[in-house]
Amino acid sequence: xxxxxxxxxxxxxxxxxxxxxxxxxxxxxxxxxxxxxxxxxxxxxxxxxxxxxxxxxxxxxxxxxxxxxxxxxxxxxxxxxxxxxxxxxxxxxxxxxxxxxxxxxxxxxxxxxxxxxxxxxxxxxxxxxxxxxxxxxxxxxxxxxxxxxxxxxxxxxxxxxxxxxxxxxxxxxxxxxxxxxxxxxxxxxxxxxxxxxxxxxxxxxxxxxxxxxxxxxxxxxxxxxxxxxxxxxxxxxxxxxxxxxxxxxxxxxxxxxx
Ligand code: SAH
Numbered sequence: 140x141x142x143x144x145x146x147x148x149x150x151x152x153x154x155x156x157x158x159x160x161x162x163x164x165x166x167x168x169x170x171x172x173x174x175x176x177x178x179x180x181x182x183x184x185x186x187x188x189x190x191x192x193x194x195x196x197x198x199x200x201x202x203x204x205x206x207x208x209x210x211x212x213x214x215x216x217x218x219x220x221x222x223x224x225x226x227x228x229x230x231x232x233x234x235x236x237x238x239x240x241x242x243x244x245x246x247x248x249x250x251x252x253x254x255x256x257x258x259x260x261x262x263x264x265x266x267x268x269x270x271x272x273x274x275x276x277x278x279x280x281x282x283x284x285x286x287x288x289x290x291x292x293x294x295x296x297x298x299x300x301x302x303x304x305x306x307x308x309x310x311x312x313x314x315x316x317x318x319x320x321x322x323x324x325x326x327x328x329x330x331x332x333x334x335x336x337x338x339x340x341x342x343x344x345x346x347x348x349x350x351x352x353x354x355x356x357x358x359x360x361x362x363x364x365x366x367x368x369x370x371x372x373x374x375x376x377x378x379x380x381x382x383x384x385x386x387x388x389x390x391x392x393x394x395x396x397x
Pocket of ligand 1: 225226227228250252254269272273275278279280282
């Protein structure tokens with residue numbers, strides 16, 4: 140996959156091109172990266188690419204012509220690329236869209252700065268607007284890197300088998316189960332016995348139950364439109380019964396835990 144970022148700060152992408160699994164994948168040729176700096180296309184010797192907003196008000200706006208030139212430059216390198224603008228006004232990014240983007244041969248990710256970009260760039264290009272949440276950060280670079288990392292870890296070979304993305308939260312519509320490693324005891328909390336017992340069927344059942352419990356208590360919305368397997372329905376029934384018991388008799392249950 141060929142990913143290009145249109146950014147005033149190409150250097151910050153080192154966070155993703157020089158560290159961790161995304162860097163290793165880049166070295167192994169599983170993806171390619173190119174940054175296009177709109178400043179290269181400024182129409183003035185000082186390299187200004189922003190100006191004051193028509194109508195007044197605070198902040199500066201990124202001008203359309205250098206942005207368009209940067210988009211055209213990136214498009215010329217990889218014409219089939221999907222063009223994305225990171226924007227708090229876009230659709231909040233979710234796993235389903237990440238996995239769709241992972242099917243693309245190329246992505247061009249436009250990163251805004253200041254108050255944002257001239258609206259006409261959005262009108263005259265086929266752009267998908269994507270947000271990383273209902274809050275505002277100072278530039279599109281961090282959101283772009285979040286999107287890139289999320290997409291890249293779904294590409295075949297980027298994560299080793301042992302770190303398979305398939306088991307992560309959202310991949311199968313549920314939150315991940317809790318994880319433990321050495322030592323067995325930490326501040327009086329002991330690793331659940333079942334995980335140490337070596338019975339893989341029991342472990343799988345325990346993990347699924349934990350995933351369901353977490354999803355039910357933290358993100359019930361994810362369960363709402365899920366088609367449950369018979370095993371999942373059974374486990375959810377168990378969970379609800381246990382929660383009901385806990386509610387009816389909190390003291391007894393707390394005592395029996397300690
Ligand atoms: N005035 C704009 C915010 C500009 S913030 C507004 O209120 O909508 C500057 C840049 O940061 C934006 O152009 C965008 O590229 C990026 N950005 C800020 N918050 C973001 C978010 N939640 N998701 C994706 N990109 C974001």
